Amino acid sequence: MTERWTDERLDRFADKVDRYIENNNDRMDALSRDIQQLIQALYLELPNIKAEIHSIGEEAREQRETLHSELVEIKEITRQQAIVAQTQAESIRLMIEMLNRKQA
Numbered sequence: 875m876t877e878r879w880t881d882e883r884l885d886r887f888a889d890k891v892d893r894y895i896e897n898n899n900d901r902m903d904a905l906s907r908d909i910q911q912l913i914q915a916l917y918l919e920l921p922n923i924k925a926e927i928h929s930i931g932e933e934a935r936e937q938r939e940t941l942h943s944e945l946v947e948i949k950e951i952t953r954q955q956a957i958v959a960q961t962q963a964e965s966i967r968l969m970i971e972m973l974n975r976k977q978a
Contacts, residue, residue, distance in 0.1 A: 877883075
């Protein structure tokens with residue numbers, strides 16, 4: 875046998891539903907406030923984040939320029955050393971030729 879829904883029982887049930895909705899609304903309001911605070915914090919921090927990213931980009935650019943300059947310098951030193959080595963090799967070859975002529 876099923877129970878009858880009296881006015882009093884319906885009122886109690888409606889009150890429970892209202893309290894449940896109120897509690898959920900309170901939790902939703904609290905969550906909404908928390909999310910709003912997090913968003914505000916993010917907006918406040920955003921300029922710092924952008925500045926950090928910009929700083930990292932500038933640092934990378936400076937390092938790239940430094941490395942490029944060093945590479946150019948190394949290439950020039952290598953070129954000069956090759957010229958010196960070639961000149962020395964030519965001098966040694968000439969000395970050997972002169973020695974060979976003296977011995978001949």
